[in-house]
Structure formats: C-alpha cells, structure tokens
Amino acid sequence: MEQIPIIDFSLFDQIDCSKEIKRASETIGFFYLKNHGISQDEAKEFFDLSKEEKLKYTVNENYNGYVSVHQEMLDPSNQKIGDWKECFNFGKLHDEKPRSQILPPYFEGKSEFINKFEKKCHQLCMKILQAFAIALEIPPEEGGKNWFEQRHKYENDSGDTLRILHYPPIKHNIDEKDIRAGSHTDYGSLTILFQKDIGGLEVELPSTKQWISAPVINDCVLINIADLLEYWSKGLFKSTKHRVVFNDDTVKKDRYSIAYFCHAENDAGLDPIPSKYLENLVPLNLEKGISYGVDGVKKPSTAGEHLIYFCIEMGGTQSTEAKGYGYHVLRVQENSPAYTVGIEPFFDYIVGINGVQLVIDSSYLQEQLLLNIDKEVILLIYSTKEQEFREVSLIPNRDWSSNSQDGLIGCSIRYCLYESTNENVWHILDVAVDSPAEMAGLVSMTDYVIGTPHATLRNESDFYDLIDVYLGKPLRLYVYNADFDVCREVIIVPNHEWGGEGSLGCGVGYGYLHRIPKTNKFKSHEQEFTLPWDASPQETRIESSVPATTTNLTNYQHYNPENDTITPTLYHVESNNNEQNAEFFTPANLQPKMMNIERVSNESENIITSEKVGINDREIEEAFEEKVILNEKQGKQD
C-alpha cells in the first residue's frame, strides 16, 4: 500500500527534494517533513481554562477565535454529532498592523511567541511553495521560483490561520459515527500539521480511496495540499480528505495538535499556475460564483472570494439551508391577509398548513383555506432569503377585498422546489457612468436582479439570453435591494450605443458568492415556531413515504391525497391556467407589490419620470405560466 513519504528538508537546495515534494503532492497530497526547523510547543494550557473563559472568544465572522466541542461538524453527511474537538484560531498577528482579533488575556501575554511561530510557519510554507515552483518549472519571466511567494506575502491580507486543537478524552461508550474530526479537505494552499504523542489522523488515498493512518513521527511535521492549490494546479496536486478517528488506545486520552493553514493573498487571482505540466489539464470548476466586469468579460476568481465562501460555510448557513417542495409565493396583494402578516413574494414558500406539511401538489391547501374561512389558520413559511422557517397565523376571508375574484389570503402561488433559489439572482457589481444600468437606477453592490415578467430565469445564461433579445428595447426587471430589503421594478434598455463596453454597463455576479444576504428579520419569531404542533387534524391521514425535508418539520404530518377524506369538489379553481401549477388565489387584476421608485428625469427612452411603475396583468399571468414571452406584446405596452 502507498505510504506517506518522509522528505528530509535539509536537502532542500538539491533538486531531488522538490521533485519528491511534487511527486507526493500529485499522488497522496500529504508528506512528512524532517528537519523543517520549527519546534512544536504545547497548546494544552489554553484548553485547561474554564469553558466560560474560552467561550468569551468564540469565532468571529472571519473564523478567528474559539470553536467549542461539537460546534464544528466537518462531515455533516456522515456525522450525527459535531466533532469531538475544540480549537482556537488565530488570524495573522501582524506586529505592524492593528490586529483584527481580540486575544484572550492568556494569549495576550504570549502574543509575541505566537506571532513568531506564525511567521516561522509562513516561512516554511514559502520554502515548500518554492519547491513547487522549481518542480513545476515556472518560467523566470512569470516569476520563476518566486511565483507563489509573490501571491502569499505575509504583510497582505489573507486567510492565514494558526489553529490549536484539543480533542478531549471520552469516558463513555462511543458510537461508531463519533469522530474526533470528520472527513474533510483543507481550504487554503497548504497546511502544516504538528501532531504530538497521540495519533488518530487518517488520510484517504486518492488512488484507491482507502484510509491509511498518518502516525505521529517524531521530529516531523506533516504537510498537506489544500483546495486552493488543487484548483490552482488544475487538479495536478491533490487536496486529500483526512479525518481524526478514535482508536481504542487513544479514546481515553487527550489529543493535542497544531495546524497552520497557509492561504494566498485575498487579491491573488486564481488563474492556473503557468507551468508546462498543466498545459494539457482541464481547469477545475470552482462553482462558487462568477463575476463579470463592466466590459462583460469574466473576471478570474480571487483567493479572497474563495475564502468568503469558506467563512459562509463554516459560519453555519449550510446547516440551515433547506430543500423541498412548497408553494412559491409569486405575488401578494396589498392589504390582503398574506400582506398583513408579511408574506414576501419571491422569497417565501408556503410549506405547511395547520400542522400538515405540503409535500405533494394537490388541492389540500385550497381546501383547508376554504374550510377555515373567518377562522385562524397557521401557515408554515420557508424563506429562501432568511433560510429559515417561520409560522404565520392569518384568517382567510373574503372581506378584505371588494372584488369577488380575489382569493382568500391574497397570494399567487406555484408549487415548486425551493432549493438555492436565492442563488439564481444576478448581483449588480460596479455600475459605469452614463451606462444603461446607471440610467435605469441600478445600485452598485446592493441590487440583485431576481426576475422579470418576460420570462422565467432558470439559470445564469437565461438572463444573458434575455438581454440579447431585448437589445435596444425596454426590459423590465424585478430588482431586490439588500440595503432597504425591498423589491422594485426597473426598466433598462440594453444597448451597445451608450459609449462604453457591454450592453448593460455594469458588472454582474452570479452564484453562491453573490447570493442575497440574510437580514435575520424573522429571528424574533423563532420562539413561536419551536412550539410543537399538538393537533393531529386529520386522523385518517397517513404519513406519506416522502421524507420530511428538514428536521424542523418533524412536527408536521404529510398530506397524502390518496387517503383524502375531503371532497375535492369543494373548491373551484378560478384561473385561466390549465397546468397543474394553477394560480389558485390570483385575482384577475392586481398591482404587484413592488416598490414604486422615483426616477430621475432624462431624455433617454428608458427613463420614466417620477411615475408609478405598474405591470400589465397579462404579462404577469404569462410569466406565471412559465412561458417565455419575448416578442410583440412588449412593443404595445411601452
């Protein structure tokens, strides 16, 4: 079986050493270094402080600070409980610059030592990266052996982190799923790992997927390649999965380790390393987000963007993001019951009513509303913006509107999947002067295009196709502004004649990094939602085989139409839609709940002066039918 090689770093100046490092990085992604020049110090004293003391320094938004036992779960798909470890992350402790992190008094006294240690680790990483540059034969005109160093300068901001770890002993019987650190890869360029006395680290061989042990070897540090370097090298270097397991002989012992995560500077572009060894390799997909400049040209991702993604993930948003089916709220009528309780179009999904989860598209929701006219019902709502469930209670009724066509709660809905919906938005980046984007009033950085009445935008390219079709013509966009937490309608005329590059004149970002930020405005409702559902409203209803979408929904029953005892003819769908995605509660003529914006006067045809922007009903109807309408009607209206 393959073994993790031991490389003697005192031989650094000989070419063999860099070749060996390259070979190890291409195959296992891990190697031991002997004679690396750093002596390891004990982290134990910090972890011996009281829990209260340590919790005062819980990780901040940059992921610096204290992480308590079980707070981190590195392998959520296989773990039942978080990692059996606690750790403390130090950001870079510059001596020249003010520190971004407040240190516990315990470390304050040792900050000089920590700073020195970090610098030594960084220097060691630079030497290893030099070995990579030599082995990859980066041409001198590109930077030669200094290519990596130029992108990892200590004084520049980066995600460099020193982490001390403590894995407490376990006294009771452990579950087979219990693990000290779940399987994961590291995030930056390189990691130096200092192990001491107690083993348990395992590495998954990329070739065979077998887990092998990475034992403690005296006087050696362990180096591993991390994700950024894998991406940068088009996958030539392997960012290998690793984990820390309990062994019979170590489970009752404390384990301490130290990791130094070396990252590229935030501004470092991630275009591939200039090396002949990469020429025939296909770039890996980062899939975290794409940005386009004002000129419409794709910008390379940077190490900093990559890092933001990491901080979002580790900050825990991943665990709250839910996936499942529900009724997407497309419109909310002003002064309707839904409006009054703050149901938000676009972001909200109705996923349950009175304790029953709506896992199947059926007439159940309508029936329940009809059965409860003038009585209170409780709707379970999932917000893709807040990534949160909440309950609202409202009274379906016909009194709120004089129009008999209006629905009972005043929402237009469509049954669909609610996963990553708020990633399918187009983030407005820099807006160029006098560009169509500026004239349309688009706001740089805080505006997000969330849709259009003309078409259903299902993926990134749909947006660009739409712009092409509307070249020289007014295009209506629904735009969300994160500062004001409000939606409005914008009319833009994409064109190439405005005098700058691109047809919109603004940079656009798409994907995970460019999703709509949470506002946490429903946080205060959390209490309300955790109340258990005690009613079992339909005794005859049987659990459907569809699993609950999230653990939050365990108190919800599943509605199964096959066991329905309610006569389905109670409700008549008043809609001219024929598809199963009928628009149940839509009145024939309603004004969209879009903010009316003041528009700056201008001769240009795409500017409407201080005027309320309404949307034609037919347009909306058709958008809801998910038909892409890209033609004649537009001319008529504008």
Ligand SMILES: O=C(O)CCC(=O)C(=O)O
């Ligand atoms: O403690 C160890 O041996 C490994 C820690 C680790 O892999 C990490 O923190 O990323």
Ligand SMILES: [Fe+2]
């Ligand atoms: Fe790791």
Ligand SMILES: [Zn+2]
């Ligand atoms: Zn963005």
